[in-house]
Amino acid sequence: MRPFAYQRVADQDAALAAAASGGARYLGGGTNLVDLMRQNIEAPQALVDVSRLPAEIIELPDGGLRIGAAVRNSALAAHPTVRARYPMLSRALLAGASAQIRNMATVGGNILQRTRCAYFYDAAGSRCNKREQHAGCDAIGGFNRYHAILGASPHCIATHPSDMCVALAALDATVHLAGNGGARSVPLTDFHRLPGETPEIETVLHPGELITAIELTPGPAAARSTYRKVRDRSSYAFALISVAAGVDVVDGKIRDIRIALGGVAAKPWRARQAEKMLLGEAPTPDRFRAAADAELAAASTFDGNAFKVELAKRTIVAVLAQLTGADA
Numbered sequence: 001m002r003p004f005a006y007q008r009v010a011d012q013d014a015a016l017a018a019a020a021s022g023g024a025r026y027l028g029g030g031t032n033l034v035d036l037m038r039q040n041i042e043a044p045q046a047l048v049d050v051s052r053l054p055a056e057i058i059e060l061p062d063g064g065l066r067i068g069a070a071v072r073n074s075a076l077a078a079h080p081t082v083r084a085r086y087p088m089l090s091r092a093l094l095a096g097a098s099a100q101i102r103n104m105a106t107v108g109g110n111i112l113q114r115t116r117c118a119y120f121y122d123a124a125g126s127r128c129n130k131r132e133q134h135a136g137c138d139a140i141g142g143f144n145r146y147h148a149i150l151g152a153s154p155h156c157i158a159t160h161p162s163d164m165c166v167a168l169a170a171l172d173a174t175v176h177l178a179g180n181g182g183a184r185s186v187p188l189t190d191f192h193r194l195p196g197e198t199p200e201i202e203t204v205l206h207p208g209e210l211i212t213a214i215e216l217t218p219g220p221a222a223a224r225s226t227y228r229k230v231r232d233r234s235s236y237a238f239a240l241i242s243v244a245a246g247v248d249v250v251d252g253k254i255r256d257i258r259i260a261l262g263g264v265a266a267k268p269w270r271a272r273q274a275e276k277m278l279l280g281e282a283p284t285p286d287r288f289r290a291a292a293d294a295e296l297a298a299a300s301t302f303d304g305n306a307f308k309v310e311l312a313k314r315t316i317v318a319v320l321a322q323l324t325g326a327d328a
């Protein structure tokens with residue numbers, strides 16, 4: 001690990017000022033960034049510790065929530081309003097990592113955690129376009145069981161590893177940002193980028209910008225929701241496939257539906273095609289399957305991850321059946 005400066009800040013203005021110098025990075029719980037620094041994959045000159053910024057979960061007049069970026073994953077998962085009105089978010093958080101890591105990890109850091117592609121972490125022996133521009137991608141033609149089936153490019157097939165972000169995508173969460181040029185907001189679904197020709201650019205964040213909060217709006221589909229994660233081990237493993245979904249059924253017809261997939265792309269994948277096919281229809285397993293088929297029609301696979309297409313379809317159908325009471 002290379003030497004670096006460390007500064008803990010108490011408010012947003014101090015954070016932005018401290019990060020204005022080039023080469024600085026924000027530090028949340030450090031559960032991802034410090035590992036990357038230890039392996040010399042990331043080498044910031046300075047760490048600006050934002051883990052002690054206000055960690056509040058504020059209930060908004062419309063029943064929504066504004067969640068500070070420094071809120072720990074475990075605190076968010078346990079919050080009574082999250083459990084009651086946004087159960088998919090609580091379940092997604094609890095499906096991630098371990099209790100110890102969730103106690104350290106912050107909301108801001110979770111959104112910005114980096115891929116778990118093994119070649120990305122193998123700085124000494126593997127080619128990786130995300131680590132080094134134009135180096136090549138050893139996952140293509142290598143071990144790609146965990147890799148993307150949607151939205152990938154010939155330059156990178158990595159997936160985004162966050163469970164929390166899959167639920168945030170389904171919930172239409174908003175990410176609030178602050179920078180020296182002012183504040184702005186971005187829908188979570190637009191925050192992460194697909195790799196294209198520049199897999200090293202993973203988000204729409206500007207240099208020095210700070211995630212300050214995320215915001216959720218309530219609704220029946222958010223309240224009637226769940227998260228299912230399929231993985232190689234029943235705990236402490238990243239998703240092969242995950243599904244966050246919420247459904248509101250009125251008079252036998254789907255009035256609102258939210259579906260997002262994890263483990264399939266470089267960003268949490270909002271399944272808009274499937275949602276469109278199901279909106280206004282009666283909830284039946286055949287319709288769920290047709291919608292899942294349509295969503296996955298554009299999937300592109302390798303030998304190692306071809307199984308994920310059918311797994312994603314079956315998980316979508318099973319989750320929607322569970323939420324609506326339809327027999328799968």
Ligand SMILES: Cc1cc2nc3c(=O)[nH]c(=O)nc-3n(C[C@H](O)[C@H](O)[C@H](O)COP(=O)(O)OP(=O)(O)OC[C@H]3O[C@@H](n4cnc5c(N)ncnc54)[C@H](O)[C@@H]3O)c2cc1C
Nearest residue numbers: 028029030031032033096097106108109110112162163211
């Ligand atoms: C063994 C292990 C297993 C895991 N399993 C899972 C799993 O199953 N599912 C899952 O979802 N995750 C899993 N994780 C990942 C874990 O969720 C992340 O490491 C964690 O959420 C990162 O949060 P952090 O606060 O520690 O981020 P940090 O490591 O502190 O930071 C991560 C990134 O976010 C940036 N950052 C932090 N806060 C801000 C901010 N406010 N504004 C702008 N930038 C910011 C940092 O600069 C850095 O680039 C696992 C991690 C480990 C080590």
Ligand code: SF4
Nearest residue numbers: 117128129137156157
């Ligand atoms: S999939 Fe992406 S992160 Fe993994 S080796 Fe290829 S370029 Fe690197």
